[in-house]
Amino acid sequence: LLAERTNLAGVRHILLVLSGKGGVGKSTLSTELALALRNAGKRVGILDVDLCGPSIPRMLRVQDSAVHQCDSGWVPVFVGQDKAIALMSIGFLLERPDDAVVWRGPKKNALIKQFVTDVAWGDLDFLIVDTPPGTSDEHISTVEALRPHQLLGAILVTTPQ
């Protein structure tokens, strides 16, 4: 319980990026939002909880990075020369990028819980949580795991049709 408080205790605002629909630009928006906030001088983290189709690593050109462990959990991947964006994604845990993550709900839930509580984010102004399409395991688990923390709100993305 102490570890949980420590890892998210330094995060000021948590934003969820959601849509019911796939392919509308959630990951694109999450990435652009993070970059814009970084350019405005904020410390930003992105948590990519799309376990089947993680897009954020490629969008930030860190798809070949690996994650390490520290005393308080996983160290996120720091993006760019200034290392001002911290990123965690299942993309970093795959042996090969084309490996399918063929997991049923319970296994997905366990990893999402770990992603929320066991990543050593440090001090962040914003943590942006990018989600897969739908309203299922990933969404329920993410909201449940984030419930004790300062959840600012959700941004919903759509296209016109």
Add this chain to the structure above:
Amino acid sequence: VLSGKGGVGKSTFSALLAHGLAADETKQVALLDIDICGPSIPKMMGLEGEQVHQSGSGWSPVYVEENLGVMSVGFLLSSPDDAVIWRGPKKNGLIKQFLRDVDWGEVDYLIVDTPPGTSDEHLSIVQYLSAAHIDGAVIVTTPQEVSLQDVRKEINFCRKVKLPIIGVVENMSGFVCPKCKNESQIFPPTTGGAEKMCQNMNVSLLGKVPLDPQIGKSCDRGQSFLAEAPESPATLSYRNIIQRVQEYCEQHQLQEEKIM
């Protein structure tokens, strides 16, 4: 009909494949929508608001034509905006019911439209249908690398669960301006598009379908794009792809009969 990626046109393709196959009135076509969180098929088939009826022989599919029946969780919701917020096991339960309790009758083609990803729904449908021998999967993508990287995973999923791959469809492959007739790549194939991916992964490219704003409109209005825009280059592409799917199924059936 699969994709690792969302929003690439799986449901659109499933709906048009169903219409295309059902154009032959001697064939009985069934369209099963197992996207439980985001069921698009009822709207695309013009069946919003329809309800499922129970009879002694099970659930009755909703019929678009005499020879084209549809089933979707969409028909079970009291309002189209109701969110289905279910974890995996509950979704699996419904998929099982769809397969076991729907009275499809004699069917020539069963098309299963899936949600994006490689999770419960996909594992379950492959598992539950394993005894019935799935002919194969059509995988849909768009040209950009962000889609392809998810689709490669889907191809590997199919190989892992020994699901034959009929081929890949590249949607949103270029846009021809109706005014100046210039072609633009709205989703540029920065890493070679589906063509290169198919070469690298040794799967068939069934075809490329250009963007046509009429497709989205027809889907929103629940009409068959193939019927509404018979002259569109996209219609020609879809029809060619549907024909290749038919040929694959016929060959597959011949091979099975030979074995027996």
